[in-house]
Amino acid sequence: MAQDTTYLVAGASLAGAKAAEALRAGGFDGQIVLVGAENELPYERPPLSKGYLLGKAARETIYVHPRQWYADNDVDLRLGTTVTSVEPAEHAVALDDGSRVGYAKLLLATGSSPRQLSVPGGSLEGVRYLRTVSDSDAIKAALAAASSVAVVGAGWIGLEVAAAARQAGAQVTVLEMADLPLLRVLGREAAEVFVALHRDHGVDLRFGVHVTEIAGAGGRVAGVRLADGRDIPADVVIVGIGIVPNTGLAKTAGLEVEDGVRVDAALRSSDPDIYAAGDVASAYHPLIGKHIRVEHWANALNQPQAAAQSMLGQDVSYDRVPYFFSDQYDLGMEYSGYVEPEGYAQVVFRGDVAGREFIAFWLADDGRVLAGMNVNVWDVTEQIQKLVRSGEPVEPTALADPSTPLESLTGG
Numbered sequence: 001m002a003q004d005t006t007y008l009v010a011g012a013s014l015a016g017a018k019a020a021e022a023l024r025a026g027g028f029d030g031q032i033v034l035v036g037a038e039n040e041l042p043y044e045r046p047p048l049s050k051g052y053l054l055g056k057a058a059r060e061t062i063y064v065h066p067r068q069w070y071a072d073n074d075v076d077l078r079l080g081t082t083v084t085s086v087e088p089a090e091h092a093v094a095l096d097d098g099s100r101v102g103y104a105k106l107l108l109a110t111g112s113s114p115r116q117l118s119v120p121g122g123s124l125e126g127v128r129y130l131r132t133v134s135d136s137d138a139i140k141a142a143l144a145a146a147s148s149v150a151v152v153g154a155g156w157i158g159l160e161v162a163a164a165a166r167q168a169g170a171q172v173t174v175l176e177m178a179d180l181p182l183l184r185v186l187g188r189e190a191a192e193v194f195v196a197l198h199r200d201h202g203v204d205l206r207f208g209v210h211v212t213e214i215a216g217a218g219g220r221v222a223g224v225r226l227a228d229g230r231d232i233p234a235d236v237v238i239v240g241i242g243i244v245p246n247t248g249l250a251k252t253a254g255l256e257v258e259d260g261v262r263v264d265a266a267l268r269s270s271d272p273d274i275y276a277a278g279d280v281a282s283a284y285h286p287l288i289g290k291h292i293r294v295e296h297w298a299n300a301l302n303q304p305q306a307a308a309q310s311m312l313g314q315d316v317s318y319d320r321v322p323y324f325f326s327d328q329y330d331l332g333m334e335y336s337g338y339v340e341p342e343g344y345a346q347v348v349f350r351g352d353v354a355g356r357e358f359i360a361f362w363l364a365d366d367g368r369v370l371a372g373m374n375v376n377v378w379d380v381t382e383q384i385q386k387l388v389r390s391g392e393p394v395e396p397t398a399l400a401d402p403s404t405p406l407e408s409l410t411g412g
Ligand SMILES: Cc1cc2nc3c(=O)[nH]c(=O)nc-3n(C[C@H](O)[C@H](O)[C@H](O)COP(=O)(O)OP(=O)(O)OC[C@H]3O[C@@H](n4cnc5c(N)ncnc54)[C@H](O)[C@@H]3O)c2cc1C
Pocket: 010, 011, 012, 013, 014, 015, 016, 035, 036, 037, 038, 044, 045, 046, 047, 048, 049, 081, 082, 083, 084, 109, 110, 111, 112, 113, 130, 131, 132, 157, 246, 249, 277, 278, 279, 280, 294, 295, 296, 297, 298, 300, 323, 324, 325, 326, 327
């Protein structure tokens, strides 16, 4: 039966589309069904809080492939369709159009969804989250009309949206529970850079604050109430308090789930015919020596290629150094590596931190480089990743000295 050879991908965003591409590139000539809940062609999300939100990038630029690519590559793309359940014993999935599709192998690329702010008033008109292109369109329109914007959460999305809101001319207040922005990812030393950046651009940053209510007037947002009784007036509230992986299908299918869908280094789940990649996957990372879930673009771009090879029966071990990037105002940064919150001994800076042109390195107590972040310094990702990958101790003074080539610290 034709269905027995079908490779089915649940989730048609970056990871899903890249998996379909890699299956064809890997010589798979069976049926590929790519099922996506959204009505849009698979697209990339980073521009939604940057160029696209700022009106600098056109809609056509966000798509992973043009529409014709799916037909040319014989990928059965079913948009606006949700996989409602997976039946591993039957090797089949149920779709919300009432149909069932059999599979030989299944890839879960269901991604993640914004964590919801559950406070009174949380669903008032004017409270917005940013995940989809229509969210970005709605926020763009709201920012154009807003005079005051409150951003709840000083993570990457919150800060990027704050920058966009300032560029749109609104007054912006960022409300963050922790003492600093991005504290869990960057630690204190480097987080300070983002405090200075946003204060320099006129953002009112409030730390250590708890949002208890979204206040409304006439069914619309009027502001944010804090636990200390203060009210922050706002006609738009944008919530960016993290994401949760879409593991519902995996859970009900009885797969092992812990934070994300637990997969090995070959991206295989606890069911040998079901794989996971992208934001939803908690994959064993050989370099880091544990399972990690990476909620970033580069992972959704590259991990599905490994998953596809694995689905095609090749021996694969996905061990790329985690990487992400952000753009805020005139600051561009890239980060390579992985550090647990407070899981480092020291941060070493190379370059001009006050001028926001530097590289920061996170070191373990034995001197190994765990991660590096280049800020407005370019073409160093390869060297930083080499340092991380080498696992060798590095002398902090050499690392801090811009006249010591990074290459020389890894022996080439
Ligand atoms: C606004 C924004 C800005 C970002 N900026 C950056 C950045 O600057 N740098 C960076 O490194 N990363 C960034 N990211 C993160 C990056 O976009 C994600 O890591 C990436 O989108 C993950 O891709 P994915 O395909 O795994 O999941 P997703 O993009 O979440 O896609 C999953 C898809 O699966 C669909 N789906 C879910 N369940 C089902 C189901 N049951 N049936 C069918 N379809 C289903 C969803 O509708 C969705 O379309 C950003 C994310 C956002 C939202």
